[in-house]
Amino acid sequence: MGWGGSENYGLFRFDLMRSRGNRKNLEIDLHQVHLFDIDVPGKITFKESEILSPGDQFTMFKTPHCTVGVGICYDIRFAEMAQIYANKGCHLLLYPGAFNMTTGPKHWELLQRGRALDNQVYVATASPARDTGAGYVAWGHSCVVDPWGEVIAATDEKESVIYADIDLEKQEEMRKMIPLKQQKRHDLYHSPSMNVDKDRRGDLYQVNS
Numbered sequence: 001m002g003w004g005g006s007e008n009y010g011l012f013r014f015d016l017m018r019s020r021g022n023r024k025n026l027e028i029d030l031h032q033v034h035l036f037d038i039d040v041p042g043k044i045t046f047k048e049s050e051i052l053s054p055g056d057q058f059t060m061f062k063t064p065h066c067t068v069g070v071g072i073c074y075d076i077r078f079a080e081m082a083q084i085y086a087n088k089g090c091h092l093l094l095y096p097g098a099f100n101m102t103t104g105p106k107h108w109e110l111l112q113r114g115r116a117l118d119n120q121v122y123v124a125t126a127s128p129a130r131d132t133g134a135g136y137v138a139w140g141h142s143c144v145v146d147p148w149g150e151v152i153a154a155t156d157e158k159e160s161v162i163y164a165d166i167d168l169e170k171q172e173e174m175r176k177m178i179p180l181k182q183q184k185r186h187d188l189y190h191s192p193s194m195n196v197d198k199d200r201r202g203d204l205y206q207v208n209s
């Protein structure tokens with residue numbers, strides 16, 4: 001999975017491995033829908049909304065092997081987005097992202113494992129390698145997590161390529177063993193007290209999922 005472009009708008013090029021090792025490239029446009037506005041005093045303050053505007057749609061695509069949902073960086077913090085992708089049939093969620101030296105060590109892997117486990121999907125992330133001389137120092141540590149929440153491939157802060165199998169039979173077995181989808185209490189989730197607050201992207205979460 002490669003990525004390029006400006007910070008919240010990218011032209012993403014996915015090199016999808018096809019059977020017998022053939023490679024086909026797929027290029028998609030996508031926008032980060034949740035902007036990175038945070039203030040951790042003494043550590044990191046970022047206000048993407050002062051210079052960028054958020055995207056207004058989710059991005060999914062199908063490959064011959066599985067269906068994929070995509071978010072960018074900060075989007076991984078929003079459980080609703082991952083849940084909508086899973087409800088729409090995504091087997092794999094991809095998050096190109098550049099976490100930083102404050103949130104990276106604490107949250108990067110944990111968020112991936114959480115999104116994977118909650119939704120019983122594969123999650124893959126691609127981060128730039130760390131450049132300690134850069135104005136924004138990326139944490140690195142690209143990773144692939146399976147629907148059981150286990151890290152099945154990972155790298156460190158240096159540039160490298162990692163591979164992992166997306167095994168849909170294994171995913172189905174996990175979903176049978178712990179049948180979360182059938183057990184959800186949708187009758188309770190739609191009560192007024194559970195409405196998302198206005199700062200979250202409630203406008204996007206209402207899609208039929």
Ligand SMILES: O=C(O)CCC(=O)C(=O)O
Pocket residue numbers: 035036072073074075077098099100103104107
């Ligand atoms: O959520 C984070 O900690 C990092 C997010 C980020 O760097 C971004 O969205 O540009």
